[in-house]
Amino acid sequence: MKKIKLIIREKNVIFGLLLVIFVVGFFPNIKFNSDSSSHGNVKIENRVAADTITDVAEKETVTINFYDSVNCNSKVQSSETMTVNVGEYVWPVNLGDTADQSLKNVYHMYQIPQIANYTYQSSSHSSPLLVTDNPANNVINLYYKNDKQQSQVTINFFNSENQSSKVQDSETMTVNVGEYVWAVDFGAMTNQSLSNVYHMYQIPQIANYTYQSSSQSTALLVTDNPANNVINLYYKRDKSQVTINYLDSDSGKSISPSKNVDVNVGDYVWIISFANKSTEQFKMGIYWCVAPPITGYSFDHGTPIKVKENPEENVVNLYYNADPLPAKYTFNYEYAKDTPDQSEALPPSQIVEKGDSVSSKLPYGYSISKVVNVDDENESYSSLEEALENQKGSEAKTFRVIVSANKSSLKLTVHEPNGEINIEDFSGLYGATYQLPIEKNLIFNGKIYHAIITITKRDWRMGTSISLAQSPDEIASLLKDNILVGKYDSSVISIDVSYKEEGIVPIPPSDGGDNSSSSTQSSEKTADKTDIEKNNEDKIVSSTTTPPSASKEKESSVEKKKEVEQVHSENKVVPKKEIKVPLAPPTPSFSTAEKVIASPSVTSEINQEAHILKMRIAGAAGLATGTVSAYGILRALKMMIQHFGKLGKF
Incomplete structure (x- = not known):
């Protein structure tokens, strides 16, 4: 260190030098500015004596930012920088508030500036900043309050495909009333005018979304009503x-x-x-x-x-x-042994698995009676569905599907001419043949009746059909030898037989001769005679003269001839009655050439009895209602009267 030689000339100078030495020793960084016009000014420098420093100190940049105290992301003016040696201190100081601030070890005091329309509020550093070799750490943020009227602006982020759904939380910013806010996509700013725009809001990127559009095509003018200060940004999901x-x-x-x-x-x-x-x-x-x-x-x-x-x-x-391979089940169709008609073709064999839908289209009139395992007759089911449902394991099986003819019922109703109704029930399998005895024509009480046949069928689908046969040709096509033949082809068959009156039994014409053997014979069918008719016939026979043995041949010819025609069916034999018309009374057995003596009284008595007999026979003939030939009886009586009249002349 250089030696300092003091030349003491005056005591005042010596006292001043001692004071300077004391001050410099206590405040080594204080330098009296001898060049300043005001010797009261003090300049603080970071200066060390040259003989104590051998190397130059490293310098680094310090950044000072000026932010809005409400909207901390908004700068109120551009940032400033200063270059300071690493290891020294920088303290932003408001000169009006330095009374309580210690200046010890502070090499650089930064005067906090005043900004128009703003009032300083606070600093990010309550103590001096130690400058490091990392500029990112050498930052001082100063916050100012806006003296103008401000309002809040809200920015929303919606899904463009579902505009009621937000893709992230909304953001807000505080802006002076009357200023502008424009949401800007910096990547697409080439055609955007920035005139009168005080605040540009950078449209953010959102993960898994792409920005689409904004609700504001121009800058938003901020008003004192926050409800109007809204910007909606729309994003599409990637x-x-x-x-x-x-x-x-x-x-x-x-x-x-x-x-x-x-x-x-x-x-x-x-x-x-x-x-x-x-x-x-x-x-x-x-x-x-x-x-x-x-x-x-x-x-x-x-x-x-x-x-x-x-x-x-x-x-x-x-x-x-x-999955393991499922078991296969084979179904083979065959007719039941008692099926009458097996001409219809059955469905082909089916190979199915458990769970499959099975169906079989059988011929009309047939159904499945049972399904039997060919290897185990004891395994039997009523349907294909039941057989499949009960199968277990993976063993393949083959089944016989027995197809049977459906059962058909037949009801025969016959309305007789005398008012009687006969009903019989029959049944058979579909396709079987039935044979029913039915009289094509009947004679009752001297009248001829013609059969009318009505056949009604109801099939297994509940459909109904009716056929009516009433003409002789139609009846003849149905009946063969008074037997109705048909097939059981429906679920229910109803056959109704009634008889319609066609006319009366015709009376044989007279031959005009005396041969009485051909005058009263008839072969038409009649009803049984009443007791009155039988009594009248007895009277006719008893009123005549007892004939000799030669008349027995004629008497035997007037005996009733009964004929029974048996018609065979499946269940019964129907008798057929045929009633012959009574013959005329026999003629006298003696010859007209013989002379017989008879008194007038006898003749008169004979004539009287003949008259009475004539009246009785006429009445009896009327009661027979056409079944006895009245014409033959009257002719026979006339011949008798003529014969007895001849006897009276002798």
């Missing part, structure tokens, strides 16, 4: 393609074509094996991937993924296990 593969668990080979779906980037693909979720769940951030059923396989597992922007990374593999 999507990426996801490939879903269906693979065999053992071999890893594809068992079904792959499927591609578009899913939101960032969402998760979850796999489920039931179809209760099949649509994108936006709010949950989940896409439900339903594992579909695949014939011959059962779903085993799959791994969820988070969807990325690169489609090649979005692959979902669903793994399935092969």
